Amino acid sequence: MTACSNGEGVHDEGAPAGSASASAPTSSPGTSGETPTGAGQTDPAGWASGDSTGGTAGSSGTTGSTGSSGSTGSSDSTRSKEPASASAPCSSASVRMTATEVSRPLNHLLLTVTNTGSKNCNLIGYPAVRFGEAQSVPPAFEDSKPQAVVTLAPGESGYAGVLLSAADGSGSHGYTAKSLEVSFNDGAGAARPSLPAKGVYVDDSIGVSYWQSTMADALAW
Template sequence: MRNLHFRRAARTSVLGTAALIAALSLTACQSDSPAPAAYDAEAPAPQKPASGASAAPASDTGNGKETAGDTGTSGSGSEGAKDSGSESAKGSGSAAAKQQRSSASLPTCTGENTKLTITGVKRPVNHMLLTVTNTGSKACNAFYHPVLRFGEAQSVPPVVEDSKPQAVVTVAPGESAYAGVMTSSADGSGTGGYSTQDLSVGFLDAESKSAGDMVNVPLSKDVYVDSTLTVTYWQTEMDDALMY
């Protein structure tokens, strides 16, 4: 009986030892396995390559270029931008050309479609403002500068070249353009001065030739002019005409 109990105890001990060894082996295996990665809900799912397709990334074909799909998109955008730019430039050029042709087809401002007036100003000293107003039904071009003749002058005064505008001044019906007139020097350095109440004004065409007849412009009082008499180009703004 004692031998039977001893054999059972020995068997139990062997089984327990075996179970313990198995448990330790399992624990060791689990400790060597990598820990599961944290779950990222925003991470994109891995794409499975289509059958027969290369497993290389879609953005790299191995030759430094984009994939056919990306190239098609990019090419479409480039073509669209190119076409759009071409159409825009073409349209802009056409509009500019049309406007230029329209401006060139306008009549020249003359005494027949305008009214001229001249007034004295306080500043600058010894200056007057010549105003031309379009009295016609169509816009007209005021080319270059007015041609002035005070009294019995044998020559017309020079123009101030610095006052030349960037484009021809176009005067719409009812609107005005301006020219500044310096009648004499402020420091008395001018020569050959005289006083007069007579003023005639002429216009120039696109070729800088006389356009129409000279127009008599009344003066309210005597005006003193000397050798420093000058006139500006036609201006669209009054202040620009009195800058010189």
């Protein structure tokens, strides 16, 4: 499905780390023309220069052992994107969150989390949202659970969709909420993104998606 934003929630894009000769970083898929920037890649030139140094030194016969200096090129590998298992959970201190009411699908809110830190972080599970004075958080759509944890490199964004109310008006106990608190399920703090001035209408049909790497996936439920 295609999600239309009302203009709120601009996403920052981070710059790739690594040397100028690094291969192009891999961007996470998104919609609406977003091209978040990933972390730097391993610099193959470092390895090439190391091999050349080793080969030249080896040809002298007496100093061939100094060819090991070529291994210094491997230090560039530390600039590559960390594996998800090595990343810390995203927290309210390392991200910026926005809440945008979209026109399609109807009665949906898009949560956007952008990594503003200097290291990768993981979006675990789904957001625990509380509108207004609500005493409980809505359930997640289990079918939206991704196959892998969403990992954000610096500058990259992740998304979750919130179904606010039933499109056919079948929901009950509806009310207008003007404030929102979103907690990370791993206990890493809470964010309070702004809602539209008029508030948003919520009823007991409310539900949220798991964190996703694209807007389209977040708004599919």
